[in-house]
Amino acid sequence: MSDEAGRRPELRSTSGDCRVCGRSALEEIAGFSRFRRVTSDCRPWPSGGRLGVCRACGCVQKPDSRELARELALIYDGYAIYHQGGGAEQAVFGASGQAVSRSSRLVEALRSQVCLPPKGQLLDVGCGNGATLRAFGATMPGWSLVGTELDDRNRPEIESIGGVEGFFVCPVSDVPGHFDMVTMVHVLEHVPRPVALVEMAWAKLSRGGLLLIHLPDYTRNPFDLLIADHCTHFTAETAVRLIRRATGADVTAVHDWVPKELTVVVRAVAVLSRPQPSEAPADALGESIAQELRWLSRLAEAARSIARRGRFGLFGTSIAATWLFAELEEAVDFFVDEDRNRVGRSFLGRPVYHPDQTPAGSQVYLVLPAVTAKAIRPRVAREGVDYHLPPQR
Numbered sequence: 001m002s003d004e005a006g007r008r009p010e011l012r013s014t015s016g017d018c019r020v021c022g023r024s025a026l027e028e029i030a031g032f033s034r035f036r037r038v039t040s041d042c043r044p045w046p047s048g049g050r051l052g053v054c055r056a057c058g059c060v061q062k063p064d065s066r067e068l069a070r071e072l073a074l075i076y077d078g079y080a081i082y083h084q085g086g087g088a089e090q091a092v093f094g095a096s097g098q099a100v101s102r103s104s105r106l107v108e109a110l111r112s113q114v115c116l117p118p119k120g121q122l123l124d125v126g127c128g129n130g131a132t133l134r135a136f137g138a139t140m141p142g143w144s145l146v147g148t149e150l151d152d153r154n155r156p157e158i159e160s161i162g163g164v165e166g167f168f169v170c171p172v173s174d175v176p177g178h179f180d181m182v183t184m185v186h187v188l189e190h191v192p193r194p195v196a197l198v199e200m201a202w203a204k205l206s207r208g209g210l211l212l213i214h215l216p217d218y219t220r221n222p223f224d225l226l227i228a229d230h231c232t233h234f235t236a237e238t239a240v241r242l243i244r245r246a247t248g249a250d251v252t253a254v255h256d257w258v259p260k261e262l263t264v265v266v267r268a269v270a271v272l273s274r275p276q277p278s279e280a281p282a283d284a285l286g287e288s289i290a291q292e293l294r295w296l297s298r299l300a301e302a303a304r305s306i307a308r309r310g311r312f313g314l315f316g317t318s319i320a321a322t323w324l325f326a327e328l329e330e331a332v333d334f335f336v337d338e339d340r341n342r343v344g345r346s347f348l349g350r351p352v353y354h355p356d357q358t359p360a361g362s363q364v365y366l367v368l369p370a371v372t373a374k375a376i377r378p379r380v381a382r383e384g385v386d387y388h389l390p391p392q393r
């Protein structure tokens, strides 16, 4: 990557149809291929990716190609979820620094905002190693739970979760029965055919049932654009558009229950006529993506110059820190993390310190969205360690 990356929104038409609206209106964003990338399970991934934006509906996405399919296969082949914490789910931190798992936060918010009956049936599509099922089962013990995945590798772990009565490795449409709730947590951004998957999930709902879709929001977390196995980069608008297209139903609500992410809830009742996507100006869309890429580029430049000053660490052991580690060509001495599951381990061959143990005299870069970094700094700062904020937006 160079300073030039993302300087201008250079758009050129690319072949292929938009994943969300189906129109042949993708424009490719030049400059993206210079960025190093990262996999969603936090492994560095080489530069050379492609990023496009749909002129018709505004959705940001990786254009379909044989190369993308090859990369996705390679990434999932070696997939190891939450390896930084020895398999423990990533924690999210409240303003005061208390840690809670992302799934617990999501389920707690759901329970407090949506009236759920004491008994019911839940289908979790793409259940991973069972984080959502575990959190849901712990707070809603009267529900029977079913999960699906692409392979069998986590079957014993899933089947040992309280309340789980089924685990299927098959298309969602082949799962027997109907459900009071279908959840898809960090699934839709990974799949090459998101509309088809939502259609299948919708068909599995009982009348009046709830579809819950949880996604990253790249406008609140630009590092999401660097994740090589995210095929689509959603915003609240494009997520709602996709769900309306797939279900014909009106979205009940969009929430920000988990920091930097969005949750869409749809109840299987009202059926509307299918809306046509509206034209969005491609130049404006390209410019907004180019802005995000410029910010990432400036961030890497700033970190590079700070790293030359001496002992240098990155705050975090997830997507953003992994990406910057690769972008700085591994010129990083250590990582800092508040998550106790990660402290004391090694990540990418470097030690992980708690903020309290960070070596005096060192420089630490808060590689986070600007707003988050600003909120965290007062909490983690200590005498003798320089914590650096990312550039202003």
Ligand SMILES: [Zn+2]
Pocket (backbone or CB within 6 Å): 018, 019, 020, 021, 022, 023, 025, 054, 055, 056, 057, 058, 059, 277
């Ligand atoms: Zn589109």
